[in-house]
Amino acid sequence: MENVKCLIIGSGPAGYTAAIYTSRANLSPVLYEGIEPGGQLTTTTEIENFPGYPEGIGGTEMMADLRKQAERFGTDIRFGVITSCDLSSRPFKVVVDGEKEISAESIIVATGATARYLGLPSETKYRGMGVSACATCDGFFYRKKDVAVVGGGDTACEEATYLATLCRQVYLIVRKPFLRASKAMQERVFNTPNIKVMFEHNTVEVLGDEDGVTGALLRHTDGTETTIDIAGFFLAIGHHPNTELFAGQLELDSEGYIKVVPGTSKTNIEGVFAAGDVKDPHYRQAITAAGSGCIAALDCERFLLSQ
Ligand code: NDP
DSSP states (O other): OEEEEEEEEOOSHHHHHHHHHHHHTTOOOEEEOOSSTTGGGGGOSEEOOSTTOTTOEEHHHHHHHHHHHHHHTTOEEEOOOEEEEEOSSSSEEEEETTTEEEEEEEEEEOOOEEEOOOOOHHHHHTBTTTEESOHHHHGGGGTTSEEEEEOSSHHHHHHHHHHHHHSSEEEEEOSSSSOOSOHHHHHHHHTOTTEEEETTEEEEEEEEETTEEEEEEEEETTSOEEEEEOSEEEEOSOEEEOOGGGTTTSOBOTTSOBOOOTTSOBOSSTTEEEOGGGGOSSOOOHHHHHHHHHHHHHHHHHHHHHO
C-alpha cells in the first residue's frame, strides 16, 4: 500500500495553499482534487476582493494559477475522489475512487462546501433541465429568457446581477422582507432595471414540461400565490459542508462543519487538520480559505516534526 506523509483532500484555495506550504516544507504532499477540481471558485465570475489582483481575476483562472504554484514546488496533484477513510489509528487509511487504498501519516481536509437546494420534488425533477445552483456555469443557456434566482445573500445578488446581463428579466425570490447581502451588492441589484426583487416570497413548486422548466409557483407570506413564467430557476441559498466522509470520526458542529481547536486547524484527531469552508460557517471567502490552508500546513508540519 502506498504511504504518504501528508495527504491533502480538496482543491480549492485552502487545499492548494496547504499544498504550496507543505511542498515547500518538503512534506511531499499528495493532493486529491475531488469531484469539482478547483472548487467553488471555478463557478464564480470575477473575484475582485482577493488581495494582489487590482483588476480582479476570473475564478477558474485563479485556481489554475494556484494549482500551477503548488505543482511548481512538487505537490503530487491527482484526479480522484476519496470515497472512505478510517481515522481510528495512524497511519490513517483512505480509499480513492472506491478502489485504491492509501495510508497517510497526516491529513489536511479541505473538502469545502456544496450548494443547498430547497428540497422540492419538482426542483429535483428539473435539475439540469432549467434548475441550477450555478448561474456562471449555466446562465449562458438562458440568454434573452426570463429566469429566477432564490436567495437574499451575496451569492444570490451576484448571480442575479450576472444573469441580468444575459437574460431579459430576472426575478430575485427572497423569503424575508430584506436582503441579507452586503450594501454594495444590494445597491447593484436595486440599480439593475431588469431585476425584480420579490420580497417575502417562497417557492411552492417549480413548474415544467418535458422540455424543462416553464415557471414557478410562489407564495407570499400573506398567502397570495403568484405564477412566474421562467425558463431557468437558480438556487443561491447557501451551502453545506462536505463532511459526510468524516461523520462519526471527526467532531462536527450542528450544521456539519468540522470543529477545530480555536485559532488552529487541529481537529479532535491528532494528525488530521481542517482548512477552508469545511470548517468555516462564517467567513467563507477565498482569502480566508487560503489563510486557513496556510495554518493547516504549518500545524501539519509541526505535528510531523514532533513524531
Ligand atoms: P448566505 O447564507 O449569506 O445567504 C443565503 C440566503 O439564502 C439568505 O438570504 C437566506 O435567507 C436564503 N435561504 C436559505 N435557505 C432558504 C430557503 N430554504 N428558501 C429561501 N431562501 C433561503 O449564503 P451566500 O451563499 O449568499 O453567501 C455565503 C457567504 O459568502 C457570505 O458570507 C457572503 O457574504 C459570502 N459571499 C461573498 C461574495 C463576495 O464578497 N463577492 C460573493 C458571494 C458570497 P435568510 O436571509 O432569510 O436566512
